[in-house]
Amino acid sequence: MRFKFGNRAKVPLWGRLVLGFLPFLMAFFIYDHFSKERLLENPRDKVLPSISKMYDSMSTFVIKIDKRSGTNQFVEDIKASMGSLFAGISLAFIFALCIGVLAGTFPFINASLMPIVNVFSSVPPAAIVPILFLIADPGYELSILFIFLALFFVLVKDIVNQIKKIPRNLNTLLFTKGASEWEIGRENLYIIMPSILQSLKINLPLVWFALLYGETLGAQYGLGTRIFILKRFSANDIIFPYIILITIIAMTIFFSIEFIIKKRYPWYLGSK
């Protein structure tokens, strides 16, 4: 009884489900309450649209074909954002792995690369927008570049740190097994891979911020572009569902990475 609600309490699965669901339910009711209150005062209020209004607007928007372009904007937005997101993440991840493993394994490469990585990682991408406009076209290229810059330096620094954390004995062991310097780099990569995926998972909000910010700077389609355009018309009945959609996609990516770590690297969580 003493530990029933203390720091050693064991919360059963149903308890966790109920407790986890409660804040969502509360948020829903609070929103619903204030929305109704505002709509009573002004039935044409756009700030807090009703749930039913959001549902109706989205139902129409999802299947609506844009007359000028002849495309479904909703589908195009998702396609554009996902394309930029995966291109940005993939480029940053692959380049960071190459540079990070080299800098973590070979001290001379570390000495020559890390100062510049440290300096550039301190520069916020948003502060160098005018320069980025010279390198990339405003739109998808810029979004990809933003994601790349937001993620690349963080990952390189993390990879170098993770390699430094590998016990020295393991590298010695590899030499006694006949490994070359390059093979040590490769084995280091295998050891740090799940940690880097974790790092990517933790930095996903940064990636989303970079994507949405990049899209607002001139992309024709994209989840961020749509929110930016609709904001001018205070069309919160579509903006709010878009935010929910972004959250769902972000959570899907987050849990997919977690699933990959659990499935592909079962030793990682066990050895923690």
Added chain:
Amino acid sequence: MKNDNYLIQIDNLDVSYGKHHVLKSVNLSIRQGEIVCFVGPSGAGKSTLLRQILGEELPSRGIINVKNQKVRGPNRHMGFIAQNYSLFPNYTAVGNVTQGLYLDQCSFMKNLMYDILKLFKIKTPFMKSLEKIAIQNLKLVEMDEHALKYPHQLSGGQKQRVAIASALALKPSVLLMDEAFSALDPETKMAMRKNLIELKEKNNLTIIFVTHDLDGDVPALATRLLALTPHYDGNQSGAKIAFDSAHPLNGQNISMNERIKSPFTIKWIERVKHECFNPKFRQDEKNFSLEHPDARQQNNLENVNETI
């Protein structure tokens, strides 16, 4: 100075980190098949000497030859087992053993190709043959039943067994063990010692074993005992070999238990404790029992034979 009779030869070895001298003028020769235990107080330089032989660090002065070749870094002729981190966390027990075989037998690109095949769970006949060798090595240390377990699923003793299997799979000339059994419980320690002696006999291995366990590891394993003590001459000027003696019962066909309980062994250990761990005795360098190991072994054998 090369001598074909010795597997390892160390001449005038000095190791210092800046102004701090760790080892001073160490001369040592080790024959094939010896189990040499390095003992001494903490900070005496036992592990440093072991890591110098391993080639992990370069000496400030002096030469280390293994198999008549100057040591330039850790290489595949040496097996290494430390107290911790002797296994790769990302490989299973069998994976840890095969990893060495792959590294030894395949080029970088071939290894990369095999890693891709492993990702899709495809096994070529070559991969299967390496796995078979790995399982045979795990059998030697009675770990074949745990072949598919990851290191975090193994106990301390099991991990060290796999580490030994992993090292032996490459058939090294020398096995270097840095306090390899110190984290194990007494029963596991005994089993591991027995196992190690059997493997040594089978493979004619040379083992260098750093330990603090003068009453356990040394009487059970050592065919030769080497004690290092810090050497003082006003300022600390690096550790030296203070005691180098072969086990008095070397060459006698007796079991490990008999060897441990023998009064000769007990006396031998007592002498090391007195000479190397007694500060008053240690102050006078003349007291050090430094004899050529062969001569020492000869003297000991004569004493033993006389008593028998």
